Amino acid sequence: MYTDPNSMMPLLPSSSAKGLRELEDKAAELVRRADRQEIPRGLRAVLAEALRPMNSYYTNKIEGQHTLLIQQALQEDFSDRPDEARKQRAAVACMRAEQEIEARVSGFEHLGEIPDYFNAAFIQAAHRAMYQHLPIEDRMAHGKKADGSDWxxxxxxxxxxHHDVQVGQHIPPSHLHLDKFIVKLWEGYRFEQRAPRALIAIFAAHHRLAWLHPFGDGNGRAVRLHSHAGLFALGLTRGVWSPMRGLARQQERYYQTLALADHPREGDLDGRGNLSERHLIGFIDFMLDVCLDQVEFMARMLDLQGLEERIHKMLLAESISAETPSLMKLNSLTALKYLLNVGPTSKPEFRQLLGGDSERTQDRVIKDLRTLGVITSEGLQAPFKLNVPIHLFRYLFPGLWVEAEGTQHP
Incomplete structure (x- = not known):
C-alpha cells in the first residue's frame, strides 16, 4: 500500500517527455478555439443555467446513477420509487454543487489567484458542495477495504x-497518509497557473486525484467538478460547454485511459517516476480531445443563422399542438430572433415586435410562447427573455442531449 507521496510521481510530464510538445500545442489550440466561441447575446445569461441539468445528468450517468426526471426534481416533484427519487436528489445536488463551485472561482484571471485550487481545501469544497445537499440515507456508501473486507x-x-479501500485492481494510498499526498499534489501543480500549461496541470490532477481516491464515495463526481471549475476559472467554458458530456459519451475510453495512467513506469523510456509518464500523457491527451470536441460541437450549435432556423422549425412544429395553436398567428419568429440577438426586452417592445392590431391576439401568442417555455419573465414589470427548458433541447440544440430529446413538458 502506498504511503510515500513520491509514489504518485510524475505529477506532470517532464520537459523532455515524448509527446509533451504535442500536448502543449493541443492545449493552446483548445484555448484559441474556446476564446473564439461566440454566444448570442440573448443566451449569455440563460444558457449556463439551462445546461446544468445536462452536466448533472452526464456526470451521474458515468456513475450509473442518472435520471431524466430532473425538471420535476427541481420543482420538488420526486418519484414514488425510492431508487428514482434518490437519483433525482443526486441530480439536483450536482447542479447546486456546480453553481456553488463556479461562484467560488468567478472573477479570477488564472488558477494561481484561486485560494487552494490544487490543495485540500478546494478539493474538499467540491465534494462538500455535492454531499451537503443530500439526506443521510443518500450518503450511505459501501465498498471493499484493502484487506478484502466490506465497509x-x-x-x-x-x-x-478514514479507512483504506480497494477500487477494482487499484489499492489507493493509505488513509493515514492522504494529507501528505495532497500537499505533494499542491506543490507539484500550484505554479501551473495560466493556460495552456494550466490545462495540462488540471487534467494531470484529474487522474492523480482519482488515483488517490480521497473520499469514501463521490470521488469521480468531485474530481470532474474540480476539472470543470478549473476550465471555468480560466474563462474557457463560459457556461456553454463542459467535459461532462464528452466523458459520458466516451465512458469506456475515459475509464480505460484513467486505468492505464495507474500503471507503474514501463521501462527506462517511460519517465523517471513511479507511475507511467507515457500513460499520463495519454490521459491528458484524451481529456484535451474531449474538450476540443465539446467546443466545436457547441460552436455549431450556437451559430446564429442555424439557431434562428431551428427556432422557426420549432414554432412551426409546435403550432399544430392543441396546447399552443396561436404560436404563428403573429410575428413570433421576429420577436424571438430579437430576444436571441439583443437579450431581455420590455413587454411593450415585445408586443410591438409581434405586430398585429389586436391585443387579445397578442395575449394568445404570448400565452402560447410561455406555455411552450421559450420565453419567461420574472415579474409583471420585468422584461421577457429567452428560456431553454429541457423539452426544447430537441429543437434548439439537437444532438446535444440525445437522451432528453423525447422529454415532454412537465
Whole structure:
C-alpha cells in the first residue's frame, strides 16, 4: 500500500517527455478555439443555467446513477420509487454543487489567484458542495477495504476517508497518509497557473486525484467538478460547454485511459517516476480531445443563422399542438430572433415586435410562447427573455442531449 507521496510521481510530464510538445500545442489550440466561441447575446445569461441539468445528468450517468426526471426534481416533484427519487436528489445536488463551485472561482484571471485550487481545501469544497445537499440515507456508501473486507458508512461531506479501500485492481494510498499526498499534489501543480500549461496541470490532477481516491464515495463526481471549475476559472467554458458530456459519451475510453495512467513506469523510456509518464500523457491527451470536441460541437450549435432556423422549425412544429395553436398567428419568429440577438426586452417592445392590431391576439401568442417555455419573465414589470427548458433541447440544440430529446413538458 502506498504511503510515500513520491509514489504518485510524475505529477506532470517532464520537459523532455515524448509527446509533451504535442500536448502543449493541443492545449493552446483548445484555448484559441474556446476564446473564439461566440454566444448570442440573448443566451449569455440563460444558457449556463439551462445546461446544468445536462452536466448533472452526464456526470451521474458515468456513475450509473442518472435520471431524466430532473425538471420535476427541481420543482420538488420526486418519484414514488425510492431508487428514482434518490437519483433525482443526486441530480439536483450536482447542479447546486456546480453553481456553488463556479461562484467560488468567478472573477479570477488564472488558477494561481484561486485560494487552494490544487490543495485540500478546494478539493474538499467540491465534494462538500455535492454531499451537503443530500439526506443521510443518500450518503450511505459501501465498498471493499484493502484487506478484502466490506465497509459501510455515512459519507461526510468534504471529509477524507478514514479507512483504506480497494477500487477494482487499484489499492489507493493509505488513509493515514492522504494529507501528505495532497500537499505533494499542491506543490507539484500550484505554479501551473495560466493556460495552456494550466490545462495540462488540471487534467494531470484529474487522474492523480482519482488515483488517490480521497473520499469514501463521490470521488469521480468531485474530481470532474474540480476539472470543470478549473476550465471555468480560466474563462474557457463560459457556461456553454463542459467535459461532462464528452466523458459520458466516451465512458469506456475515459475509464480505460484513467486505468492505464495507474500503471507503474514501463521501462527506462517511460519517465523517471513511479507511475507511467507515457500513460499520463495519454490521459491528458484524451481529456484535451474531449474538450476540443465539446467546443466545436457547441460552436455549431450556437451559430446564429442555424439557431434562428431551428427556432422557426420549432414554432412551426409546435403550432399544430392543441396546447399552443396561436404560436404563428403573429410575428413570433421576429420577436424571438430579437430576444436571441439583443437579450431581455420590455413587454411593450415585445408586443410591438409581434405586430398585429389586436391585443387579445397578442395575449394568445404570448400565452402560447410561455406555455411552450421559450420565453419567461420574472415579474409583471420585468422584461421577457429567452428560456431553454429541457423539452426544447430537441429543437434548439439537437444532438446535444440525445437522451432528453423525447422529454415532454412537465
Amino acid at each position: 459501510s458508512e455515512e459519507v461526510q461531506p468534504g471529509v477524507f476517508r
